[in-house]
Amino acid sequence: MIHTFKNNGFNMVLDVNSGSVHVVDEAAFVLIPILEKTAEGRGDEAAFISKAMSLKDEHDELSSLDDDEIKELASEIFTLYKEGDLYTEDVYKPYIDEFSKRQTVVKALCLHVAHDCNLSCRYCFAGEGEYHGERGLMSLETGKKALDFLVENSGSRRNLEVDFFGGEPLLNWEVVKKLVKYGRSIEKEHNKNFRFTLTTNGVLLNDEVLDFVNKEMGNIVLSVDGRKEIHDKMRPTRSGAGSYDVIIPKFIKTAESRGQMNYYVRGTYTRYNTDFAKDVLSLADLGFKQISVEPVVADPKEDYALREEDIDTLCKQYDILAREMLKREDEGRGFNFFHFMIDLEGGPCVYKRLSGCGSGTEYLAVTPSGELYPCHQFVGEESFLLGNVDEGITNKELCEKFKKCNVYEKKECGDCFAKFYCSGGCAANSFHFSKDINGSYETGCKLQRKRVECALMLQAARNEREESNTL
DSSP states (O other), X not given: XXXXXXXXXXXXXXXXXXXXXXXXXXXXXXXXXXXXXXXXXXXXXHHHHHHHHHTGGGOHHHHTSOHHHHHHHHHHHHHHHHTTSSSOOOSSGGGHHHHHTOOOXXXXXXXXXXXXXXXXOTTOTTTTTTTTSOOEEOOHHHHHHHHHHHHHTSTTOOEEEEEEESSOGGGGHHHHHHHHHHHHHHHHHHTOEEEEEEEEOSTTOOHHHHHHHHHHEEEEEEEOOSSHHHHHHHSOBTTSOOOHHHHHHHHHHHHHHTTTOSOEEEEEEOGGGTTTHHHHHHHHHTTOOEEEXXXXXXXXXXXXXXXXXXXXXXXXXXXXXXXXXXXXXXXXXXXXXXXXXXXXXXXXXXXHHHHTTOBTTTEEEEOTTOEEESSGGGTTOGGGOOEETTTEEOOHHHHHHHHTOSTTTOGGGTTOTTHHHHTTOOHHHHHHHXXXXXXOOHHHHHHHHHHHHHHHHHHHHHHHHHHHHHO
16 A cells, blocks of 8 residues: 655655655656556566556656666566565554454553643633543542552553643642652662653743752643734633733743753644644744644534634645745754654554554543543543542453554544554544544544655655755
């Protein structure tokens, strides 16, 4: 299975199953998709050449080549095919039953230390931090039980992830500090290493918090939506005031104090800023180097929800952003955009390629009262309650369902070129839009496909730049 596309002057060919990416000329761009059927028929080199020669008069890109040039091109394509870089078979699918039966361990927890918030973000899936329930703060005792649960269910895995989440976790800061201390106190005994993350809206961020985070936490996520007018519209305080001017100086200081590493500013774009590339660039203009601005996922009835008619505009914004990123890199002021970050050489492991984040199996969310859910976006959905920190996982059947959640269980993923990059997408989004964790969220799929194309183009452009610089 291959995918061909043009972006920013590059003719791109992606071999989906192997992950090989090719930048080709116009003639190869026309010929490679046509010869895919020849490869599927287990054609030999003579068959490739014969098919290519028969197409000469049908395509302008080929008619300008003489016979020897077409033969040479077809031979090069055949070589890529035989070397496993083009038209490759899916080697994962035959083993999917074995994959679904694999032994899993818990690697990460999202600790909801606060079901309360000091902002009133319009698009918040957590309903202003309470997750459509009662306000509450996690006790130290419950938090310790959660860390103990993680250690006990992590098997031989050494590195464990814990994200302090909300609501706004700084509303329960003293407990956060004590939980970090507790985690550090049990690391050596159990041969574990905790990597803590704090996700914050920044309102309560101060020097004391920052000093502690820089000493103890591997990452910090800073919530901001880009331009001041957009941010203040969507992320006001509970009194209706804007929060941008309060948080931005703190966020700039945080990024600089961490050497522009091990953090990211994370925003959400909605129907009110379908020109979101401007929001990303506004954050870059402030000096941020690690940026993520993601599409809102909302009930279609909401006025800020993205609609089908917005897709073309949004895709063009990704193109604009990708081109501007290249320009800024040439000028020595580049930055990272989360959704364009793809590792073509190493990449994620096979399990992650097939099943994504591991929600419901390797990644769980813990509420202030100690309830366990598949992830933070399922919290409050009683049908997805997995158990609690005292008894552990009690809903084994639901865990098994999440374990079997993979790209081959989702029929919409079958012919999608991006399936091994998004790993089938978000289970929560799929459920909320199709009522099935193995369903799909079509708007999200379309945007993901565009992001993958832009990310691959960026890699091609960077490789071209690097090669030209070595000449």
